[in-house]
Amino acid sequence: MPTILLVEDDRTLREVVALNLERQGFTVRQVADGEAALTEVRQSPPDLIVLDVMLPKLDGLSVCRIIRAESDVPIILLTARTGEVDKIVGLESGADDYVTKPFSIGELVARVRAVLRRTKGRKSASQVLQAGPLRLDLLRWEAFYGDRPLSLSPREFRLLAEFMRNPGVVLSRDLLLERVWGAYYVGDVRTVDVHVRWLREKIEQDPSNPRWIQTVRGVGYRFEVPEEA
Numbered sequence: 001m002p003t004i005l006l007v008e009d010d011r012t013l014r015e016v017v018a019l020n021l022e023r024q025g026f027t028v029r030q031v032a033d034g035e036a037a038l039t040e041v042r043q044s045p046p047d048l049i050v051l052d053v054m055l056p057k058l059d060g061l062s063v064c065r066i067i068r069a070e071s072d073v074p075i076i077l078l079t080a081r082t083g084e085v086d087k088i089v090g091l092e093s094g095a096d097d098y099v100t101k102p103f104s105i106g107e108l109v110a111r112v113r114a115v116l117r118r119t120k121g122r123k124s125a126s127q128v129l130q131a132g133p134l135r136l137d138l139l140r141w142e143a144f145y146g147d148r149p150l151s152l153s154p155r156e157f158r159l160l161a162e163f164m165r166n167p168g169v170v171l172s173r174d175l176l177l178e179r180v181w182g183a184y185y186v187g188d189v190r191t192v193d194v195h196v197r198w199l200r201e202k203i204e205q206d207p208s209n210p211r212w213i214q215t216v217r218g219v220g221y222r223f224e225v226p227e228e229a
Helices: 011-023 034-043 060-070 084-092 105-119 154-165 173-181 190-203
Strands: 003-007 027-031 048-052 075-079 097-100 128-131 134-137 142-145 170-172 213-216 220-223
Touching (some): 011 105, 034 060, 048 060, 048 105, 060 154, 097 105, 173 190
Parallel strands (some): 003 027
16 A cells, blocks of 8 residues: 655654555554654655645755656645635645645545545656657656756756656646646646746747757647657
């Protein structure tokens, strides 16, 4: 069964959540602060992280950003903040889902299962994606164009990985938003266009005349390997 890392400083809540997740068949590891969470993830990556936002030593959003820069492990944030801006900040930090306190155990279990289903291809897929001179090392979280390292944000990296997994396939903005930002992202689909533009600036010889990431008007984008590549 999947292993879940539960990061929560409230001992009572942590133990209740852990007990109920274990009853559902999950293996649960527990830590109480952000620094311990990073150590656990780096030493033995879990299948999913349930991460509280308000943590001692290192807050949950910072932990989320650091983990997302190093790994593609799914992350569900737990927080008492309910504002839309807070949700956007959490999801932009790299989280796959967002659960507000107080929450029912049933809701959390359902979210855990949904995120695991949606992200199960991340580990089963090849750890290295290659398309002409473009190469993504999913394990090391590194990107190259030939011998040149590419400096990609976590979202750019995941977006390019999604394109490279689906060469020649037209991917709609809504589909890319769901796969890269998560099904519960509350922002506008135009954020996909913004990130595509940033990607083009890093991999296209002429970003204004893109060859790698082509626009399919009214639908979305298609990834192709240019003949000259």
